[in-house]
Amino acid sequence: MPDTQNDAGLAMETVQFSLPVGEISLRASAQLPVGRTTLTQLLPIxxxxxxxxxxxxxxxxxxxxKRISCRAGCGACCRQMAPVSLFEAEALSAWMGSLPEVRRTELEQRFQRALSALRDAGVMEKLLAGDWALDEERTTQLAIDYFHAGVACxxxxxESCSIHPxxxxxCREYLVTSPPELCRDPSAHEVSGVRxxxxxxxALYAFGQEMTEDARGWIxxxxxxxxxxxxxxxxxYVAGSGREVLRAFLERAATVSASAND
Ligand code: SF4
Structure with a gap:
C-alpha cells in the first residue's frame, strides 16, 4: 500500500535500504514513487x-x-573538465529548458563562449577525438590541457556554483584538504585529494557505458x-517502480565499488 501522495498527486512509498560504503553499511530511507520511475527521476535521492x-x-x-578546504566562493576546481553522467545531463537539460528565456539564453551563450575558448586553446580538437578515454596517459594530458585553458564552467x-543543489x-566528490590556492594549478602543485x-x-557512468558502448559513459x-x-x-534505460530502480542502482554501485577496490 502506498504511504502517501506527493504534491503532484503521485502515490509514494517509504523504502528502507542499505549500501555498503567502505567499512560500514549505510542505512537510509527514501520516499519513492510507486509507479513507473526512471533513473533520471531518482537523481535527487x-x-x-x-x-x-x-x-x-x-x-x-x-x-x-584535517579540514576539507572546499568552500563556496572557491571555484578553482570549476575550471577542470567536469564529467556529467548522461542521466544528470538529461535532468540538467530539462531544467535549463524550463528556465525563463532570458536566463536560458544567457546560460546557452556562456556554454557557446566556453566551447569557443576551448577551441581557441586547441583543446576542442582533442576533446572531440573521443578515443582519448581509452588511454590513461592521453586522458591525464587532456585534463591538464583543459585546466590550463582556464575555461570556467x-x-x-x-566563483560559486549557480546550480549547487x-x-x-x-563535483560533489571532488574534495581536498590542501590549501585552496594549490587548486589553481593541480598539475604543478601537490593537491591533497580526499579518497x-x-x-x-x-555507477551512473557504468550504466552510461552499457547503454552507449562508449568507453566513458559520461560527457x-x-x-x-x-x-x-x-x-x-x-x-x-533503467525504469520501473521507484523501488526497482533504486535497487538496480544500489546493486550497480556496490559492484562498481567492489571492482574499483580489486
Ligand atoms: S557544476 Fe558547479 S561545481 Fe560543477 S564545475 Fe560547474 S560550477 Fe563547479
Whole structure:
C-alpha cells in the first residue's frame, strides 16, 4: 500500500535500504514513487545519498585533524573538465529548458563562449577525438590541457556554483584538504585529494557505458547544451517502480565499488 501522495498527486512509498560504503553499511530511507520511475527521476535521492557519504568523509577528515578546504566562493576546481553522467545531463537539460528565456539564453551563450575558448586553446580538437578515454596517459594530458585553458564552467558565477543543489555527483566528490590556492594549478602543485570509500557517479557512468558502448559513459559538462539538443532520454534505460530502480542502482554501485577496490 502506498504511504502517501506527493504534491503532484503521485502515490509514494517509504523504502528502507542499505549500501555498503567502505567499512560500514549505510542505512537510509527514501520516499519513492510507486509507479513507473526512471533513473533520471531518482537523481535527487542519489544526490542526497552522495551528500551523506561526503559528510561522513568530512567528519573522518576532521577526526584525523584535517579540514576539507572546499568552500563556496572557491571555484578553482570549476575550471577542470567536469564529467556529467548522461542521466544528470538529461535532468540538467530539462531544467535549463524550463528556465525563463532570458536566463536560458544567457546560460546557452556562456556554454557557446566556453566551447569557443576551448577551441581557441586547441583543446576542442582533442576533446572531440573521443578515443582519448581509452588511454590513461592521453586522458591525464587532456585534463591538464583543459585546466590550463582556464575555461570556467558555464554554471560558475562569482566563483560559486549557480546550480549547487543540482550539481553533478562528480563535483560533489571532488574534495581536498590542501590549501585552496594549490587548486589553481593541480598539475604543478601537490593537491591533497580526499579518497571517498565509494563514488556514486561511477555507477551512473557504468550504466552510461552499457547503454552507449562508449568507453566513458559520461560527457564533459561543457557539452551539455549541444548534447541536450538531441532530446535523448537515457533515464528510460533503467525504469520501473521507484523501488526497482533504486535497487538496480544500489546493486550497480556496490559492484562498481567492489571492482574499483580489486
Ligand atoms: S557544476 Fe558547479 S561545481 Fe560543477 S564545475 Fe560547474 S560550477 Fe563547479
Amino acid at each position: 542519489l544526490q542526497n545519498l552522495e551528500n551523506v557519504i561526503v559528510d561522513k568523509v568530512g567528519e573522518e577528515a576532521r577526526s584525523a585533524g 558555464p554554471f560558475l558565477e562569482e 543540482m550539481r553533478p555527483l562528480s 571517498l570509500p565509494m563514488k556514486l557517479s561511477r 564533459p559538462l561543457v557539452f551539455l547544451v549541444a548534447w541536450g539538443r538531441r532530446g535523448a532520454t537515457p533515464g528510460e
